[in-house]
Amino acid sequence: MNIKVLFFASCRDLIGTGERKMTLPDGATVMDLISELASEQTRFIDMAPSLMVSVNQAYVERDSELQEGDEVAFIPPVSGG
Amino acid sequence: MAGDVYKIQDNEIKPDALYDAVLADSDGAVTTFAGVVRDNTKGRGTSYLVYDAYRDMAEKKMREIGDEVKEKWEIDCVGILHRVGRLEIGEISVLIAISSPHRKASLEACHYAIDRLKQTVPIWKKEVWTDGGEAWIEGDPSALAAR
Numbered sequence: 001m002n003i004k005v006l007f008f009a010s011c012r013d014l015i016g017t018g019e020r021k022m023t024l025p026d027g028a029t030v031m032d033l034i035s036e037l038a039s040e041q042t043r044f045i046d047m048a049p050s051l052m053v054s055v056n057q058a059y060v061e062r063d064s065e066l067q068e069g070d071e072v073a074f075i076p077p078v079s080g081g
Numbered sequence: 082m083a084g085d086v087y088k089i090q091d092n093e094i095k096p097d098a099l100y101d102a103v104l105a106d107s108d109g110a111v112t113t114f115a116g117v118v119r120d121n122t123k124g125r126g127t128s129y130l131v132y133d134a135y136r137d138m139a140e141k142k143m144r145e146i147g148d149e150v151k152e153k154w155e156i157d158c159v160g161i162l163h164r165v166g167r168l169e170i171g172e173i174s175v176l177i178a179i180s181s182p183h184r185k186a187s188l189e190a191c192h193y194a195i196d197r198l199k200q201t202v203p204i205w206k207k208e209v210w211t212d213g214g215e216a217w218i219e220g221d222p223s224a225l226a227a228r
Contacts, residue, residue, distance in 0.1 A: 009133055009205035010217040050222050054203070057138040073135055073203070077219040080132070080139075080163060080204025081116050081175050081195060 001026055003066055005033070006073040011051060014043060024066060030055070031062045033072060051076060083108070083180065086160035087143040089136045089204075094162050094173040103158035103180040110184035112191040116175040118168045126211035132165045132174060135203040139163065142202045146194050150179065153193070154186035161194065163204055174206075 002023050007015045015037070024033060030053050038045040052059055052075040055066065059075075066072065083105035096113060104111050118130050147159035157180040164174055177194050181187035198204075199220065209215040 006135065008135055008203065009207070010219065012133075013217070050219070054135075054138060057135075057141050073138065075135065075203050076205065076217070077222040078199070078201070078203055079206045079218040079220040080134070080202050081199040081206075 001028070001066065001068040001070075003033075003068075003070045003072055005037075006071065008073065009076045011047060011074045011076050014047060015041060028066050029062065030060060030064050030066065030072070033066065034062070047076075083158045085144070085147055085158050086162065087140045087147065088162050089134045089139050090162060090164055091166050092164075094164050094176045096173070096176060096178075099160040099162060099176055099178045103160045103178045105157055105180065107182060108157050108180040109182050110187045111178055111180045112184075112187040113176065113178045114191050114195050115173045116195070118170050118172050118174060120170045122208060122210075127170065128209045128211045129170070130168045130174070131207040131209065132163070132168065133205045133207070134163065134165045136165075139202050139204055143198065146197045146201070149197065150190040150194055154181065154190045155183070156181050156186055156190055159190075159194070161198065163198075163202070165204070 005020045005022050012018045034048050054073045055070050086102050120127055143161040160178040162176045179187045179190045206218045
């Protein structure tokens, strides 16, 4: 399946881009996506525990299954206001 | 005609427009809160701030906050604006205006709304200090457990 992945703030700086198109096996979960990203950028594994994840703009848990066309975002602890 | 407003914007926040947007003839109170850029963080001089947002989701989460306060208090309209990009000292980063028939509801709702915004809305602040350093500021990770 093909998904769009968004990165913000410190996470965007680490990955080096704000948006990536990625292809994952059918049935892949958020955790599988994290593992894939960590295999490319090892420091992502250190950051991952502090990140929230959203799918199609709603917060989800790590075991959520992804679907074709999903918009996934990695969200560092927010600091608006 | 008063209405709700939830917006991430690049340009300067002007308080009067939001005040006018939420106020109807049946209201007896409007409470506004403005967050502004301070010139230091714990004594370290701030040069300017840069805000980043996941725009579509941020506006959606701000609307959810508006829906929450309307469930908890007798509220007429809710307006929440947050600016992104580079902000100078003294400029408004966030503005909330809440109208209600009676003052207590809008006072309490406004306090609740800014606290919730800082917990759930995907917006980030980068501090650029006068000593040349800069860093993305991270909020309390446990706050999102209350999303």
